[in-house]
Structure formats: structure tokens, C-alpha cells
Amino acid sequence: MQRVRLRYTKRGRLRFTSHRDFQRAFERALRRAEVPMAYSAGFTPHPKVSYANAAPTGTASEAEYLEIALAAPREVAWLRERLDESLPAGLDIVDAVEAKTSGFAERLEASAWELRLEGVDPAEAERAAKVFLTTSSVEVSRETKKGIRTFDARAAVTALEAADAFASPSPSGGSDALASVPCAILRLVVRHLTPAVRPDDVLSGLRSVADLAPPVPAGVTRLAQGPLDERTGTVTDPFAPDRDAATAALPTAAGQQAAAAPEITGQ
Amino acid sequence: MPVESVFPRLEALLPHVQKPIQYVGGELNSTVKDWDACDVRWALMYPDAYEVGLPNQGVMILYEVLNEREGVLAERTYSVWPDLEELMRKHEVPQFTVDAHRPVGAFDLFGVSFSTELGYTNLLTALDLAGIPLSAAERTEDHPVVVAGGHAAFNPEPIAEFIDCAVIGDGEQAVLEISEIVRAWKAADRPGGREELLLRLAKTGGVYVPGFYDVEYLPDGRIARMVPNRSGVPWRVSKHTVMDLDEWPYPKQPLVPLAETVHERMSVEIFRGCTRGCRFCQAGMITRPVRERSITGIGDMVDKGLKATGFEEVGLLSLSSADHSEIADVAGGLADRYEEDKIGLSLPSTRVDAFNIDLANELTRNGRRSGLTFAPEGGSERIRKVINKMVSEEDLIRTVSTAYGNGWRQVKLYFMCGLPTETDEDVLQIADMATRVIAEGRKVSGSNDIRCTVSIGGFVPKPHTPFQWAPQLSSEETDARLAKLRDRIRGDKKYGRSIGFRYHDGKPGIVEGLLSRGDRRVGAVIRAVYEAGGRFDGWREYFSYDQWMECAARVLPGYGVDVDWYTTRERSYEEVLPWDHLDSGLDKDWLWEDWQDALDEVEVEDCRWTPCFDCGVCPQMQTEIQIGPTGKKLLPLTVVGK
Numbered sequence: 001m002q003r004v005r006l007r008y009t010k011r012g013r014l015r016f017t018s019h020r021d022f023q024r025a026f027e028r029a030l031r032r033a034e035v036p037m038a039y040s041a042g043f044t045p046h047p048k049v050s051y052a053n054a055a056p057t058g059t060a061s062e063a064e065y066l067e068i069a070l071a072a073p074r075e076v077a078w079l080r081e082r083l084d085e086s087l088p089a090g091l092d093i094v095d096a097v098e099a100k101t102s103g104f105a106e107r108l109e110a111s112a113w114e115l116r117l118e119g120v121d122p123a124e125a126e127r128a129a130k131v132f133l134t135t136s137s138v139e140v141s142r143e144t145k146k147g148i149r150t151f152d153a154r155a156a157v158t159a160l161e162a163a164d165a166f167a168s169p170s171p172s173g174g175s176d177a178l179a180s181v182p183c184a185i186l187r188l189v190v191r192h193l194t195p196a197v198r199p200d201d202v203l204s205g206l207r208s209v210a211d212l213a214p215p216v217p218a219g220v221t222r223l224a225q226g227p228l229d230e231r232t233g234t235v236t237d238p239f240a241p242d243r244d245a246a247t248a249a250l251p252t253a254a255g256q257q258a259a260a261a262p263e264i265t266g267q
Numbered sequence: 268m269p270v271e272s273v274f275p276r277l278e279a280l281l282p283h284v285q286k287p288i289q290y291v292g293g294e295l296n297s298t299v300k301d302w303d304a305c306d307v308r309w310a311l312m313y314p315d316a317y318e319v320g321l322p323n324q325g326v327m328i329l330y331e332v333l334n335e336r337e338g339v340l341a342e343r344t345y346s347v348w349p350d351l352e353e354l355m356r357k358h359e360v361p362q363f364t365v366d367a368h369r370p371v372g373a374f375d376l377f378g379v380s381f382s383t384e385l386g387y388t389n390l391l392t393a394l395d396l397a398g399i400p401l402s403a404a405e406r407t408e409d410h411p412v413v414v415a416g417g418h419a420a421f422n423p424e425p426i427a428e429f430i431d432c433a434v435i436g437d438g439e440q441a442v443l444e445i446s447e448i449v450r451a452w453k454a455a456d457r458p459g460g461r462e463e464l465l466l467r468l469a470k471t472g473g474v475y476v477p478g479f480y481d482v483e484y485l486p487d488g489r490i491a492r493m494v495p496n497r498s499g500v501p502w503r504v505s506k507h508t509v510m511d512l513d514e515w516p517y518p519k520q521p522l523v524p525l526a527e528t529v530h531e532r533m534s535v536e537i538f539r540g541c542t543r544g545c546r547f548c549q550a551g552m553i554t555r556p557v558r559e560r561s562i563t564g565i566g567d568m569v570d571k572g573l574k575a576t577g578f579e580e581v582g583l584l585s586l587s588s589a590d591h592s593e594i595a596d597v598a599g600g601l602a603d604r605y606e607e608d609k610i611g612l613s614l615p616s617t618r619v620d621a622f623n624i625d626l627a628n629e630l631t632r633n634g635r636r637s638g639l640t641f642a643p644e645g646g647s648e649r650i651r652k653v654i655n656k657m658v659s660e661e662d663l664i665r666t667v668s669t670a671y672g673n674g675w676r677q678v679k680l681y682f683m684c685g686l687p688t689e690t691d692e693d694v695l696q697i698a699d700m701a702t703r704v705i706a707e708g709r710k711v712s713g714s715n716d717i718r719c720t721v722s723i724g725g726f727v728p729k730p731h732t733p734f735q736w737a738p739q740l741s742s743e744e745t746d747a748r749l750a751k752l753r754d755r756i757r758g759d760k761k762y763g764r765s766i767g768f769r770y771h772d773g774k775p776g777i778v779e780g781l782l783s784r785g786d787r788r789v790g791a792v793i794r795a796v797y798e799a800g801g802r803f804d805g806w807r808e809y810f811s812y813d814q815w816m817e818c819a820a821r822v823l824p825g826y827g828v829d830v831d832w833y834t835t836r837e838r839s840y841e842e843v844l845p846w847d848h849l850d851s852g853l854d855k856d857w858l859w860e861d862w863q864d865a866l867d868e869v870e871v872e873d874c875r876w877t878p879c880f881d882c883g884v885c886p887q888m889q890t891e892i893q894i895g896p897t898g899k900k901l902l903p904l905t906v907v908g909k
């Protein structure tokens with residue numbers, strides 16, 4: 001059975017899509033694209049799709065992942081294109097690879113995030129980030145279905161730094177018309193631990209330890225998900241092992257594809 | 268002049284509201300046209316929450332029909348929930364369309380489709396949020412022309428003050444005609460202003476402009492007459508009828524929302540109209556005559572629609588889908604075509620006969636047989652004669668036991684309470700019917716594990732039906748009668764536990780009754796309720812009966828009338844009804860005769876299968892019944908190789 005891994009986005013206004021909404025939309029796209037899906041057994045068979053940790057509703061993402069199982073083989077490039085066409089613009093399939101390795105979910109060790117803080121002075125954001133990083137433990141609380149949970153938001157964070165606001169236009173579609181309003185951008189790398197630390201938790205941490213209080217909700221975008229390179233502190237492409245395996249089998253053609261793969265640390 | 272998107276301002280509010288996805292648009296098959304390249308611009312609204320409004324076929328059809336036209340643009344807007352409304356007011360974000368987030372106030376036309384009267388307060392919320400004066404009389408050339416449509420528009424009098432005009436009947440040709448008139452008027456640099464535009468619309472005879480009619484009252488509160496107050500304005504306004512459904516295969520590209528909605532399926536309308544003649548049914552009366560889509564037309568729409576949407580279920584819509592002249596071939600053909608693709612088919616039909624079960628069996632070939640619904644509507648044979656629902660007790664028992672015999676485990680029976688001439692006894696017979704159904708069902712299925720659910724709600728007399736003269740049962744009497752029925756069912760030792768009982772209390776029905784048969788004076792009640800915070804009246808958690816009654820008690824005495832006057836009062840033959848100047852084609856004398864026949868328990872046949880019984884629609888509207896059979900079959904779809 002052919003298994004294909006896909007990288008997709010939640011861009012602009014469609015970042016308000018919840019994970020359930022996305023699942024419905026994706027299953028419809030599979031039918032529109034006439035993808036020969038493998039189905040689960042049972043009374044109400046479902047197409048076999050597995051999703052990896054989805055970004056919360058309201059956060060944009062350039063790097064969501066899922067895997068599908070096909071009943072008949074299809075070319076990966078064809079699949080990517082057809083599915084992308086079948087989804088509404090903003091939910092875009094940006095990369096695809098045939099699964100050649102196992103343990104994909106475990107490979108998603110960390111996420112790189114961009115936090116766009118409109119109305120916040122970049123210097124102020126930089127100061128707050130430093131305070132956060134020099135604090136050994138940052139207690140935050142979040143409302144969950146089981147009530148308020150309190151946990152440490154610091155340990156999971158491996159990087160938090162201010163980025164140049166103008167070098168990086170926001171993919172989350174914030175208003176660029178208000179050029180006179182200052183806008184700080186923070187880059188954040190978080191290890192996927194339990195309990196999961198979300199960008200929101202880091203923002204509440206920044207508020208509690210450094211009094212950073214953005215006047216409008218932060219524009220949050222996941223830029224990458226994948227293995228954490230401990231040496232450089234960057235998040236790398238989780239498809240690389242699948243590409244390497246394919247390259248080993250088919251030296252020329254697939255090698256080019258790997259070279260054309262998008263830079264995963266942000267675009 | 269370019270119109271700015273309000274999205275940047277809205278976006279900042281969205282993280283603070285429930286289900287923000289419903290406000291962002293971007294649905295598959297939605298269209299955003301260039302504002303400046305169009306000269307006629309419509310904002311279309313379904314005045315309820317997005318989850319209810321998005322699947323609405325009427326809006327979806329008009330949206331596509333208008334956007335297909337060059338130079339015409341249509342965008343959609345829905346009611347925002349109170350959490351967002353509050354933020355929008357605070358941050359001065361106006362009512363917006365979900366397509367390009369343009370402010371509704373910037374459009375030329377604001378079309379609102381009312382399936383029910385319970386959307387009226389939501390209309391006022393939307394107008395106010397859009398910055399459009401609530402009263403049409405206060406609007407200027409800068410404001411959109413507010414057009415009401417949908418079934419409730421067949422009596423638009425309660426909202427006469429708030430709308431500029433109303434269109435009754437099928438909308439697809441009507442909106443194109445209106446667009447042309449608006450275009451010509453704009454191109455000529457708006458001669459005569461808003462008044463002239465409305466006059467041009469009114470003169471077509473198919474657009475009702477309430478401001479061009481004066482209502483005169485009698486000392487006792489009844490209407491004396493409705494008179495046009497401009498020359499060239501017709502005495503009566505006609506409904507619109509689309510004759511060839513195959514020429515209008517809309518929606519071709521059904522919208523596929525990201526948010527979850529009440530219908531997670533694609534719908535294909537297989538015919539319009541119904542001539543079964545159920546006397547309580549407004550939809551059946553106002554959509555005459557029957558016009559079928561051909562079997563091949565249906566097959567085509569299903570095929571293209573599924574390709575365009577990726578839905579896994581198709582509903583074959585109409586008022587009584589089992590009545591299509593070729594429904595067996597339609598159902599069988601579609602079941603054959605989509606057996607492999609795991610596409611579910613559903614057919615809303617509540618007909619009480621064995622044929623309906625055959626159809627349901629066909630559509631669930633490989634699925635599970637869970638529930639079947641039948642609608643006898645009345646509990647006793649006598650009351651069924653009154654409402655012209657021709658089904659005998661024997662038929663019903665035979666039909667339902669056939670269903671159990673075919674493996675269906677759960678049967679739902681729909682009834683109404685408060686029908687004209689009804690007594691407690693008529694309603695209590697529902698309990699007897701249900702016990703017979705269970706007894707019979709246990710026998711034929713050989714199992715005690717079968718259920719029957721009785722679902723019952725209060726009857727509301729509607730305009731343009733033979734019951735438009737009938738007294739509505741008070742909510743107290745409705746509730747008392749339903750309580751007796753509940754006790755009778757629960758008290759049954761042997762079968763009671765197999766019978767489910769669902770009922771709606773009588774209070775919402777009284778408000779619906781007030782709005783359905785109301786006149787212009789009721790508008791003051793709607794405004795008062797809106798001002799007191801009334802919203803989303805179709806939702807149990809928002810609807811407030813007490814608020815409606817308080818407002819009515821405050822406003823109506825000034826006119827010498829009250830809620831009972833509009834609801835529980837029986838009308839006489841001579842009375843001028845508020846909707847008499849809106850022509851549904853039905854001959855008022857025929858309706859009156861049918862009302863008298865109802866009281867005499869005399870039934871009337873379906874004109875599809877018997878000679879015309881002169882309801883008046885066909886000659887008045889120059890229409891005729893359009894039914895098959897065409898004799899064609901649905902051929903298997905050939906699989907195109909890639």
C-alpha cells in the first residue's frame with residue numbers, strides 16, 4: 001500500500017479553520033481529486049488519513065503534516081497538485097513525499113513559530129524575550145476542558161528572539177496599511193513536550209515575567225515542524241529521511257526534488 | 268469608488284468569538300468579483316446564523332445566478348451571533364459580507380431571504396449594524412434597496428416598514444430583471460432618485476413596494492382596503508414562477524463551507540410545487556403548479572455537483588420527493604451509479620405508503636436501516652379529512668408494519684396539534700395509533716426491539732392557505748392537549764416504553780402566528796422586541812415568549828388590537844386579509860370553498876392525477892403542470908481514464 005506524506009498550510013483568514021473543519025475539508029478534497037483512498041474496515045468506513053499535531057484554531061501555519069494511504073498507487077507530484085487544487089485557497093498543499101521510512105510522528109520534535117505583535121515596539125519585545133529566557137521556570141495557566149491547568153512554559157522553549165519586522169511580511173495576513181504602528185516580530189522554537197507548550201502559553205509567560213502586553217491579539221504562524229538540530233537550534237525538514245531513502249534508490253531525478261524542497265526554517 | 272474590506276478590523280475581533288471560521292468566507296466555489304467592474308451589486312442575506320444560512324438553497328442559487336452575469340456581483344452575509352455583534356458595535360465594524368468583507372451598506376441592493384418569520388428581528392439587527400435606517404422612509408440614495416424574498420415574503424406586511432420592496436415566488440428570473448432595472452437607472456444617473464427606482468420596479472407588477480400602498484382600517488381594527496398611492500402601481504402584485512427547471516440547473520457549483528453546518532450534504536431540487544392539497548401547508552399552496560426537473564437533468568446535477576464539491580451525501584429535495592413521476596428510476600439509477608463510491612442518497616419524503624418504503628430500501632441498499640419518517644399529521648381519520656391528508660388508519664398500520672418487516676427498527680411519526688375543528692379525542696387517537704403500530708411491528712419483525720417516536724408541534728395557520736381564516740389554538744390549550752397525549756402514551760404499560768414522545772410547546776407558535784398573519788401594525792411589535800434585545804427567535808436559547816408578549820401588550824392596544832386578535836380569532840369571508848394584494852395565483856373564492864370543504868370533512872384530489880379543480884393558479888399565472896414521465900433512464904457513468 002502506497003503511503004504519502006503531505007505538508008499543508010493554513011494561511012490568511014483560513015487560519016480560523018479548526019482541526020475538525022480541516023478534516024472535513026480534506027476528506028472532501030480527496031473525493032473531488034478522485035484520489036483512490038484506502039478505507040478503514042467496519043460499518044462506516046473512513047478514508048485512511050493520519051494527522052500530526054495540528055496548530056490551534058486561529059493560528060496560521062506553513063507546516064502542518066498528514067499522511068494518507070492509497071488503494072492504488074499515484075504519482076506524488078500529481079497528488080500534491082490535484083489535492084491543492086481541490087482545497088480552498090489558503091489551505092494549500094505545499095510539499096509531498098512518498099513514505100519510505102517509519103516513525104514520522106516522532107520526527108516532529110519541535111516547531112518554529114513566528115509571533116507578530118502589532119503595536120509593540122521591537123526593542124520592548126526583545127527585552128521581554130531576554131527576560132523570559134533568563135528565567136528558569138515560567139508558570140502559566142491555560143483553560144482546558146478539564147479546568148485550569150498550570151505548568152512551566154520555559155523548559156520547552158529552545159529559542160526566542162526578535163526578528164526584523166520589515167524583512168518578513170506576515171503570512172497571517174495582518175493589516176499592513178497601518179505602517180505607522182510599530183510591529184515587533186518574535187521567532188520562537190518550542191520542543192514538543194507533554195503538556196504541549198503553545199505560542200499562547202509563551203505569550204502569557206511574556207506577560208507575567210516581563211509585562212509584555214500586546215494591544216491586539218498576536219498574529220501567530222507556525223513556520224516549521226520537524227527534527228530539532230541541537231547544534232544550530234533550528235527545526236529541520238521532516239521529509240528529508242524519506243527523500244534520502246528515495247534518492248538512494250533513484251539517484252538522479254529524486255535528488256533534484258530534494259534540492260528544490262523549500263527552506264523549512266521559514267519563508 | 269473602491270470599497271474597503273473591513274477584514275483587518277474584523278480580524279482583531281475574531282480570536283474573541285465562538286467559531287470564527289463562520290465569518291471568514293473563502294468557501295470552495297465562492298466567488299469574489301471585481302467591485303469596480305460591476306455596476307449592479309447585491310448583498311444577499313439569510314437572516315440566521317451561518318450554520319443554518321449557508322446551506323440555504325435559495326440564497327445559493329441567487330448568488331450563482333447573479334454572479335454569472337457580467338457586470339453583476341453578489342456577496343453573502345449572515346446573522347452574526349451576539350458575542351460578535353457586541354464587539355462590532357464597540358469597535359464600529361459594520362455588517363459585512365463573508366466573500367470580500369465589504370460593508371453591506373455599500374451595495375446597491377440588500378436581498379434578504381425569509382424562510383420563516385422568525386428571522387425578522389435578525390433583519391433589524393443586520394440593518395442597524397449596516398448603518399441602514401430601520402425605516403425604509405428614512406433611507407436616502409446612499410442606502411441599499413432592501414428586498415425581501417422567500418416564503419415568508421408572501422405576507423411581508425409585518426416588515427413593510429423595514430423593507431423597500433418584496434418579491435414573491437421564484438427568485439432566479441426576478442433578481443435578473445431587478446438588476447437590469449437598477450442598471451438602467453444608474454446608467455441614466457439615477458433620475459428621480461430612490462423614489463423613481465422603486466416606481467420603476469413596482470410598475471413591472473412583480474415587485475411589491477409597501478410604501479406605494481396605503482392601508483385603511485375599519486373602526487373595529489380590520490382592514491378596510493389597501494390602495495396604491497401612486498399612479499402606475501398595480502392593485503395586486505404577482506408571484507414569479509420559473510417554468511422549466513432543466514433550464515435552471517442551479518446551484519451548479521454548490522458552496523462547500525469549512526465550518527460545520529446543519530446540512531453536510533449537497534442538495535438537488537427535483538421538483539417545485541406540490542398539488543397534494545394539504546390544507547395546512549403554505550409551501551404547497553404558494554409554489555403551485557408542480558414543475559419537475561427531468562430524470563436526466565437530475566442525474567446531471569448530481570454528477571456535476573458531486574465533482575464540484577466532494578460531498579458524500581446527496582439529498583433529493585422537494586416538498587414530497589416520492590411524488591416525482593420517475594422517482595423509482597431516479598433513485599434506482601443513482602443508487603447504481605454511486606454504489607461503489609460510498610455516496611449516500613437521501614430523499615426527504617414523509618408519504619405514508621409502501622412505495623415510500625421501497626424507495627427508502629433502494630437508497631439504503633448497503634447501509635444500515637435506522638429510521639424512517641412518516642407524516643400522517645392528524646391523529647384521527649376525521650381530522651385527516653379536515654386537513655386533506657388522505658391516509659386511512661389501515662393504510663398507515665400496513666405501511667408501518669411493512670417498514671418494520673423490511674428491517675427498519677425505528678419509525679418516526681409527525682403530527683400537528685391545534686388543527687381546525689380538533690378536539691382532545693382527535694389528538695388522543697395518536698396514542699392508539701402508536702400502540703397499534705408497535706403491536707403490529709413486534710408481530711411482523713418478531714422482535715420487541717423496535718421503536719416508534721411521535722413528534723408533534725402546534726399548528727400555525729398561514730396566509731394563502733384554506734386555513735388562513737381559521738382560529739389558532741391558544742398556547743394554553745395546545746399545551747394542555749399535548750400533556751393529555753403524553754400521559755396517555757406514558758400510561759400505556761404494554762407499549763408505552765417503545766413509544767418516544769417529542770413535542771414543542773405552544774408558545775413559539777403564537778409568536779409565529781402573530782407574525783404570519785400580521786399586518787403593518789405588527790411591525791411596531793417587531794421593532795420593540797428588537798430594541799429590547801430580541802435576536803435569533805428560531806433558537807430556543809434566545810427566543811423569549813415573554814418579551815414578545817410584553818412588547819405586544821405595550822404596542823398593540825394603541826391600535827385597538829391584541830395578540831389574540833391576530834392569532835386565535837376566526838376571520839370571516841368578507842374580511843380583507845393583509846396579504847390580499849399579493850397574488851399567489853390562488854383564487855380567494857377557491858380557498859374559501861376549500862376551507863368550507865375542510866369544515867365539512869370533504870377531501871380534494873391531487874390535480875396531477877385528476878382533472879384540474881380550479882385553484883386558479885395556472886390561468887392566473889399562465890403556468891401549467893410540468894411532469895414526466897420522460898421514459899428516459901440514468902445510464903451508468905463511464906469512467907474516464909487518467
Ligand code: SF4
Nearest residue numbers: 874879880882884885
Ligand atoms: S389551476 Fe388546476 S391544474 Fe393548476 S395547480 Fe390549480 S388545480 Fe392544479
